[in-house]
Amino acid sequence: MIVAARLVRDRRRSLLWWSVGIVALVIFTVSLYPSLKGEESFNEVIEQMPEALRAMFGLDTAIPLTSPPGYLQGRLFGSMLPLLLLVFGIGLGARAIAGSEQDGTLELLLANPVTRRAVVVERYLAVVGMLACLTAVFAVSLVVLAAPFGALEDVPPTGLAGAVAGVFGISLLHATLAFGVGAATGRRALALSSATVVAVAGYLLQGLLGLSDAIRPLRFLSPWHWYLGRNMLAQGVAPDAIIVPLVLSAVVFAGGAAAFLRRDLR
């Protein structure tokens, strides 16, 4: 695990700053909750929104925005949180193989007694671990900081755990895509852009496909629909929203790693 440990060590400063950012986001969000709690008019705003727009933030008319599950879904789980985790994960994933290959450091590493297989596996585990770590920082800071503001009232622990696992799943899927494309091609820019395009296209798709009943079933194509289709904070754990991205991540990683083992280094 020397290769994995070194990657974590190289990225620890970046991870620290991202953690600070995530904690700041949590503080900012939960501390605003008390002032919004009594504002019933917010719920009317949601009711008047087109459904596609509501779907984009994972909002549901049955769950008032002024309740903790509705508020946290709209302000964190359905918006800023996945955005931040995706940016972190995609950047990390693209850098892990393709980035170090393009800056030329991968080759010298591979001149040492370490197989390509070990490098690709260890670096992926490091990416997964760091993403999990940042997600855990979020979860812990939410549990600790939400209590004084009552922002987690009526949220069952299983629902919270499910939502955290869900956001980890969707960020891991996109981070893995960046990692896999990078491992398969050795091109960092391609890895970054393909994962970003999939993220943006998937996000728009799950909103747009909700506009008409005829195309609505196609929404299952978007990872965002799996994630935002159900507010796990209020409606309980949706196992497929967690399992499907994890399984897909494993498949994408296996494909990218297989290509990496066969190709020439750039």
Place this chain on the structure above:
Amino acid sequence: MTDAAVRTEGLTKDFGAVRAVDDVNLIIDRGEVFGYLGPNGAGKTTTVRLLLDFLRPTAGRAVVLGGSGADPDVRRRIGYLPGDLRLDPDYTATDVIELFGSLRGGVDRRWVDTLLERFGLDPGRPVGELSTGNRRKVGVVQAFMSRPELLLLDEPTSGLDPLLQHQFNALVREVVAEGATVLLSSHVLPEVEALADRVGIVRKGRLVAVAGVEELRRTARQRIDLHVAGEVGEADVGRFRAVPEVAEASAEAGVVHLVVEGSVDRVLKVAAGLEVLRIVSREADLEDVFLRYYEGDE
């Protein structure tokens, strides 16, 4: 020892339509310093990267230390100095040594310290802050630190000043005396000449000739310009032409241009008849060395 340190059989590598390495059959015996000589872009780096399994051959194969460059047990016994050395700019030399050392199952601390001292390298500074020459030293240290059996050195002294080149050459001689094998790729003959036992000449991906360095030196041409006082007459040039070792002779405005093949002894004796102000001798021109081999080859 029956097994060569490096053996390639019909090794070929295409990059799209470009054939970078073309049917190379190379044998490097254990304990020798093999100079791999060719102009930039001849396929030297590609050959080395094929040996280390960074690239996969289009055809043919390479056997390194009896195995494959993909095998960690083989790589453990190889030290590699890339021509285009890239290190993480945030790493210090200590980081590099620790990381590669732990991958290699630990290093001999005293040997590493000796190397650092010999090259006058401060191991605590980030690589990104080092000059090109100092960065190159980090590359040299990491290549030699595990006392490898085989050293693959790609343009090793580019960026090192003459004093350090001297240090480097001494280091290579030392490890070879202890039994190491060295593949030394270079585009300059003197670098190879100083260390190699045998030289392979590559051009456009093909290994066009393998010769002992002595033989190469004997046949190598050198260019000599004699700056003389006063005008040089056609008769003077004629006297130079009469010397068997002189391949070409011409004169212009007080300068005699000569191309000499082999010993310059008789040339100097002829020159003694002129008032020579300055002698400019250029190292044996690689192109000329190559040309001699192409003449026979193509």
